[in-house]
Amino acid sequence: MTQAVRRIVVLGGGSAGWLTAALLAAEHGGLDAGKLQISLIESPDAPAIGVGEGTWPSMRETLQRIGLRELDLLRDCDAAFKQGSRFDGWVNGLKTDHYYHPFSLPQGHGEADVVGAWLRAGADQGFAECVSPQPHVCNASLAPKQVTTPEFGGAINYGYHFDAVKMGLLLRKHATEKLGVRHVADEVTQVLAHENGDIAALRTRSHGDIEGDLFIDCSGLKSLLIGQHYGVPLRSQQHVLFNDSALALQVPYTDQYGPLASVTIATAHSQGWTWDIGLPSRRGVGLVYSSAHTSVEAAEQGLRQHIERSGGPAAADLATPRHIPFTPGYRERFWQRNCVAVGLSSGFIEPLEASALALVELSAAMIRDELPANRADMDIVAKRFNDAFSYRWARIIDFLKLHYALNQRDDSDYWREHRQADSMPEGLGELLQLWRHRAPLRSDLFRVDEVFPAASYQYVLYGMGFKPNLAAPQAARLAQAQACFQQVTTATKRLLGGLPRHRDLIRHIHAHGMA
Numbered sequence: 001m002t003q004a005v006r007r008i009v010v011l012g013g014g015s016a017g018w019l020t021a022a023l024l025a026a027e028h029g030g031l032d033a034g035k036l037q038i039s040l041i042e043s044p045d046a047p048a049i050g051v052g053e054g055t056w057p058s059m060r061e062t063l064q065r066i067g068l069r070e071l072d073l074l075r076d077c078d079a080a081f082k083q084g085s086r087f088d089g090w091v092n093g094l095k096t097d098h099y100y101h102p103f104s105l106p107q108g109h110g111e112a113d114v115v116g117a118w119l120r121a122g123a124d125q126g127f128a129e130c131v132s133p134q135p136h137v138c139n140a141s142l143a144p145k146q147v148t149t150p151e152f153g154g155a156i157n158y159g160y161h162f163d164a165v166k167m168g169l170l171l172r173k174h175a176t177e178k179l180g181v182r183h184v185a186d187e188v189t190q191v192l193a194h195e196n197g198d199i200a201a202l203r204t205r206s207h208g209d210i211e212g213d214l215f216i217d218c219s220g221l222k223s224l225l226i227g228q229h230y231g232v233p234l235r236s237q238q239h240v241l242f243n244d245s246a247l248a249l250q251v252p253y254t255d256q257y258g259p260l261a262s263v264t265i266a267t268a269h270s271q272g273w274t275w276d277i278g279l280p281s282r283r284g285v286g287l288v289y290s291s292a293h294t295s296v297e298a299a300e301q302g303l304r305q306h307i308e309r310s311g312g313p314a315a316a317d318l319a320t321p322r323h324i325p326f327t328p329g330y331r332e333r334f335w336q337r338n339c340v341a342v343g344l345s346s347g348f349i350e351p352l353e354a355s356a357l358a359l360v361e362l363s364a365a366m367i368r369d370e371l372p373a374n375r376a377d378m379d380i381v382a383k384r385f386n387d388a389f390s391y392r393w394a395r396i397i398d399f400l401k402l403h404y405a406l407n408q409r410d411d412s413d414y415w416r417e418h419r420q421a422d423s424m425p426e427g428l429g430e431l432l433q434l435w436r437h438r439a440p441l442r443s444d445l446f447r448v449d450e451v452f453p454a455a456s457y458q459y460v461l462y463g464m465g466f467k468p469n470l471a472a473p474q475a476a477r478l479a480q481a482q483a484c485f486q487q488v489t490t491a492t493k494r495l496l497g498g499l500p501r502h503r504d505l506i507r508h509i510h511a512h513g514m515a
C-alpha cells in the first residue's frame with residue numbers, strides 16, 4: 001500500500017487527455033531521476049469528440065503553465081479571443097431580448113452597491129452594459145488587446161475560441177516533443193486488475209500491457225475505466241436540465257472580412273438553444289435540445305433556420321449536422337481506487353457557459369498540485385478530490401439552471417417546464433428567494449475557488465430580468481456606485497478608441513506575430 005506513484009497512464013487523447021498529460025508533465029515529468037513517467041494511450045480508430053471550442057480566461061494560465069505560446073494557439077488552431085457570452089432570446093424571445101455575461105467583473109464588485117444604484121436609476125440600460133465596458137467592446141466587434149500587448153496580456157479579460165481538433169494536435173505535438181509524454185497510438189481492449197481492485201495495467205492491441213500506478217480516465221463519453229470498469233453510476237440531472245442531444249455543424253462565412261464575434265452567442269429557440277462561435281476561418285454552430293421535447297428533424301430544421309437568419313449560407317447549401325447524444329449528469333465519484341476521471345468520462349451536462357474544459361483544467365490542476373506520493377496517500381487525495389468536484393458539479397447545475405428558471409417564453413413546453421418549481425435544485429430555489437431582497441454576495445458562494453462567482457450570478461439574474469425589491473442605498477453608497485458607473489463610461493470610451501477590430505488583430509497576428 002506504500003508503493004510510490006511513479007507511472008501515470010492517461011487513457012484518451014481528446015482535449016481532456018492531452019491537457020491533463022501536459023499539465024502533469026510540465027510539473028512532474030521529464031527525464032531526470034525521480035520524475036514521473038507519463039504515458040497517454042489514444043485509439044487511432046476512435047476520434048476525439050471534436051467539439052468544445054469555447055474556453056474561459058483560465059485557459060491562458062493553463063497554456064502558460066505548459067509552456068505553449070499564445071501565438072502558436074492563434075496560428076495553428078484557427079483561434080480567436082472570447083470575451084464572454086451573449087444570450088439572445090432567453091427572457092421572452094422578442095427581438096430586443098439579449099444580455100451579456102462578460103468575463104470582467106462588475107466595476108466596484110464586492111465594494112459598491114452597483115445593483116442598488118442600477119435599479120434606482122430605472123434599470124433601463126442592461127446591467128452588464130452599466131457595470132462593465134466589455135459588452136460595448138463586444139458590440140463593436142473589437143479585440144480585448146492591442147497589437148503591442150504582450151502574449152497572454154489583455155486590456156480586458158479574455159479566453160479563447162478555437163478549433164478543437166487542431167487544438168488536440170497542437171497539444172499532442174507539444175506534450176510529446178517538449179514535455180516528454182509517451183504517446184501510445186493503440187486501442188485499449190482490456191483492463192487488468194490487482195487483487196485489491198486497483199488497476200494494474202491496460203491491455204492494448206499491439207503495444208502489450210501498459211502498467212501504471214495511477215490511471216487517468218479521459219476516454220470520453222464511453223467512460224471506460226470509471227464508468228465501465230468500476231461501474232461508478234452517473235447521477236442524471238435530466239430532471240433539472242432537460243437537454244440530452246446536440247447537433248453540430250461548421251459553417252463558412254459569407255464575408256471573410258466581416259466582423260469577427262468575440263463572444264459565444266447563445267440563442268434561445270422554441271426547440272432549445274444554439275451556440276454560435278466565430279473562428280477566423282469559419283463558424284462553429286450547433287443546437288442543443290431535449291429529445292423528450294423535440295424530434296431530431298425539428299431540431300435540424302431549427303438549426304438550419306438559425307444559420308440562414310444569422311447571415312449564413314442558404315439552408316439547402318449546408319452539410320448534414322453531426323448528432324451527439326449524451327446523458328446529462330456526473331459520476332457519483334470521480335476518483336476510485338487508483339483511477340481518476342477527467343473530462344467527459346466524469347460527466348457532461350450541456351455546453352451552456354462552456355464549463356467542461358474549465359473543469360478539465362481544474363481537475364488536472366488538482367491532480368498536479370495534490371499528486372499523492374504513494375498509494376497510501378492516494379485514498380486521502382481521492383476523498384478530497386471527490387468532495388471538491390461533487391461540490392463544483394452541483395454549483396454548475398445551479399448556475400446553468402438559473403438561465404432557464406427565470407424565462408418568460410411561452411412558445412413551447414420545453415421553456416414552460418424549465419421554470420416549474422419541481423425542476424429547481426433546492427439550493428438555487430433558496431438563493432433566489434434571498435435575492436428578492438438583496439443582491440448575490442460573495443458569501444453566497446462561499447468557497448475561495450468557486451466555479452462561478454457571485455458576479456456571474458448577478459449578470460445572469462439581472463440579464464434575465466429579475467427585479468428584486470431592495471432597500472434604497474444610503475446616499476454615500478449611492479455616490480460610490482455612481483462613481484463606478486462613471487468609471488465604466490470613461491473606460492468604455494478609452495477602449496472603444498484604442499482597441500483594434502477583432503478580425504484585424506487576428507489577421508495582423510497571422511501575418512506578423514505577437515509582441
Ligand SMILES: Cc1cc2nc3c(=O)[nH]c(=O)nc-3n(C[C@H](O)[C@H](O)[C@H](O)COP(=O)(O)OP(=O)(O)OC[C@H]3O[C@@H](n4cnc5c(N)ncnc54)[C@H](O)[C@@H]3O)c2cc1C
Nearest residue numbers: 012013014016043048049052054188220343344351356357
Ligand atoms: C455539443 C458539445 C459542445 C461542447 N462545447 C464545449 C465548449 O464550448 N466549451 C467547453 O469547455 N466544452 C465543451 N464541450 C465539452 C468538450 O467537448 C469536452 O469536455 C472536451 O472535448 C474533452 O473531451 P474528452 O477529452 O473528455 O473526450 P473525447 O474528446 O471524446 O476523447 C476521448 C478519447 O478517448 C479515446 N478512447 C476511447 N476509447 C478508447 C480505447 N478503447 N482505447 C484507447 N483510446 C480510447 C479516444 O481515442 C479519444 O482520444 C462540448 C461538448 C459537446 C458534446
